[in-house]
Amino acid sequence: MTAKLPDPMLPTPFVVQKVKRETSDTYTLDLSRADGPTNFAFAPGQFNMLYAFGAGEVPISISGDPAVPKTLVHTVRDVGNVTRAICRLKRGEVLGVRGPFGVPWPVDRVAGEDVLIIAGGLGLAPLRPALYHLLQHRGEFGNIELIYGARTPKDLLYPKELERWRGRFDLRVHVTVDSAADDWRSNVGVVTKIIDRARFDPPSTVALICGPGVMMRFTVLELMSHGLTPEQIYVSMERNMKCGIGLCGHCQWGPYFVCKDGPVYRFDRIKDWFDRREV
Amino acid sequence: MDTMEPILAAHPFFRGLDSRYLKLIVECASRETFSPGKFLCQDNEEARKFYVIHHGRVAVEIYRARRGAVTLQTIGEGEVLGWLWFDRPYHWHMDARALDLTRVISLEVQGLMDRCNRDHDFGYELMRRYAHHLAVQFRVTKAQLADFYGD
Ligand SMILES: Cc1cc2nc3c(=O)[nH]c(=O)nc-3n(C[C@H](O)[C@H](O)[C@H](O)COP(=O)(O)OP(=O)(O)OC[C@H]3O[C@@H](n4cnc5c(N)ncnc54)[C@H](O)[C@@H]3O)c2cc1C
Ligand code: FES
Numbered sequence: 001m002t003a004k005l006p007d008p009m010l011p012t013p014f015v016v017q018k019v020k021r022e023t024s025d026t027y028t029l030d031l032s033r034a035d036g037p038t039n040f041a042f043a044p045g046q047f048n049m050l051y052a053f054g055a056g057e058v059p060i061s062i063s064g065d066p067a068v069p070k071t072l073v074h075t076v077r078d079v080g081n082v083t084r085a086i087c088r089l090k091r092g093e094v095l096g097v098r099g100p101f102g103v104p105w106p107v108d109r110v111a112g113e114d115v116l117i118i119a120g121g122l123g124l125a126p127l128r129p130a131l132y133h134l135l136q137h138r139g140e141f142g143n144i145e146l147i148y149g150a151r152t153p154k155d156l157l158y159p160k161e162l163e164r165w166r167g168r169f170d171l172r173v174h175v176t177v178d179s180a181a182d183d184w185r186s187n188v189g190v191v192t193k194i195i196d197r198a199r200f201d202p203p204s205t206v207a208l209i210c211g212p213g214v215m216m217r218f219t220v221l222e223l224m225s226h227g228l229t230p231e232q233i234y235v236s237m238e239r240n241m242k243c244g245i246g247l248c249g250h251c252q253w254g255p256y257f258v259c260k261d262g263p264v265y266r267f268d269r270i271k272d273w274f275d276r277r278e279v
Numbered sequence: 280m281d282t283m284e285p286i287l288a289a290h291p292f293f294r295g296l297d298s299r300y301l302k303l304i305v306e307c308a309s310r311e312t313f314s315p316g317k318f319l320c321q322d323n324e325e326a327r328k329f330y331v332i333h334h335g336r337v338a339v340e341i342y343r344a345r346r347g348a349v350t351l352q353t354i355g356e357g358e359v360l361g362w363l364w365f366d367r368p369y370h371w372h373m374d375a376r377a378l379d380l381t382r383v384i385s386l387e388v389q390g391l392m393d394r395c396n397r398d399h400d401f402g403y404e405l406m407r408r409y410a411h412h413l414a415v416q417f418r419v420t421k422a423q424l425a426d427f428y429g430d
Binding site for chain 2: 120121149150151155176178179180181182184185186187188189190191192193196197211212214215218222
């Protein structure tokens with residue numbers, strides 16, 4: 001007898017265990033399976049389709065720790081109908097989850113390398129699981145540098161965790177904002193400028209980048225000016241999605257379906273599409 | 280031996296510069312230390328110095344009567360401050376304030392200009408670095424204007 005595989009189009013109910021407000025419009029939700037504690041295994045960089053009943057379904061990256069699979073964590077910014085419904089959920093309420101989907105960050109293939117994690121705004125959410133993984137396997141990697149930029153100090157995600165990471169001797173954390181009042185003790189300036197201060201050996205480095213398109217474009221240029229090749233750079237892309245499993249074509253981007261060929265791409269594979277306005 | 284020369288030689292702005300030229304620069308150089316909160320320069324003051332930062336952090340600010348000081352950029356070790364010194368009216372266009380204890384080598388601009396005018400090869404080397412610095416500043420400003428983190 002063959003075991004029946006779960007239908008990837010059927011959402012599994014999850015209960016909200018905790019909601020934490022990160023910024024004025026962004027919330028982190030801890031979820032657990034409604035039918036009892038079950039592990040939710042995923043790889044850093046993957047996403048789920050979250051279904052807010054009565055509103056609709058959207059792709060959201062998993063932002064939690066892959067080594068703590070009992071709790072599923074998502075960080076969501078309220079930008080429209082569905083994300084607003086998700087951000088308004090309270091403890092004990094239920095939402096549907098399909099996933100995990102997509103190509104992850106290559107964290108298990110970069111042992112021995114220096115790793116640059118470069119995030120802009122909400123882009124830290126999909127990169128956080130990668131950082132958890134790197135820190136759990138710290139001995140396998142060279143320098144690890146986290147470079148994180150946001151508009152203002154109030155727009156930074158996970159500020160307490162950033163402080164904790166900053167206190168570690170085996171990780172260098174550079175936080176920068178576009179503008180700040182004079183009580184801000186860290187950097188002001190764009191993330192690309194901070195790359196100058198990071199310690200890495202260009203031929204033995206990989207960079208993982210996530211943020212808005214313009215930020216990723218400038219960051220890739222800056223990394224290449226420091227000697228990285230497109231093969232050493234990974235970016236995470238976003239497109240509107242429906243099925244999340246490569247069936248409907250909704251997320252088509254050039255020759256790719258972002259839900260199944262991405263969202264994480266090695267830059268050399270997409271460089272011809274990356275800069276295009278409409279594809 | 281003056282310890283400024285190796286510091287300048289290792290600084291990204293001057294890296295690779297012939298030691299003959301480094302000696303010319305050292306002739307215009309002096310060390311300064313700024314404690315946190317102290318100004319390296321202030322808006323409208325005459326720009327007599329070019330700062331080579333080798334330790335610490337500096338906030339580049341514009342002061343607005345209503346909002347107070349607005350930080351445009353922070354700069355630190357390995358960077359330079361005062362990139363408008365080659366152009367009239369030779370005035371600072373902003374304030375720069377030490378955030379941490381900051382050690383700099385300050386270069387006397389008039390002395391540098393005189394040496395550039397006397398030795399055009401030296402002038403070219405300095406201008407090349409200056410042009411690169413301007414290009415980087417331009418890239419950074421463009422990126423900042425693009426609202427990097429907005430969707
Ligand atoms: C692989 C992947 C991972 C993602 N991870 C996260 C995450 O971790 N956290 C999170 O908050 N969001 C994430 N997103 C974006 C999220 O899916 C969208 O914000 C969401 O689909 C918007 O749906 P809505 O119904 O709330 O808004 P809509 O009503 O569909 O749109 C409202 C406004 O938001 C804009 N918008 C819609 N989608 C996006 C988008 N992808 N990026 C920027 N602007 C958009 C629209 O143009 C419109 O102006 C991810 C997207 C993808 C493809
Ligand atoms: S969302 Fe349907 S193919 Fe990608």
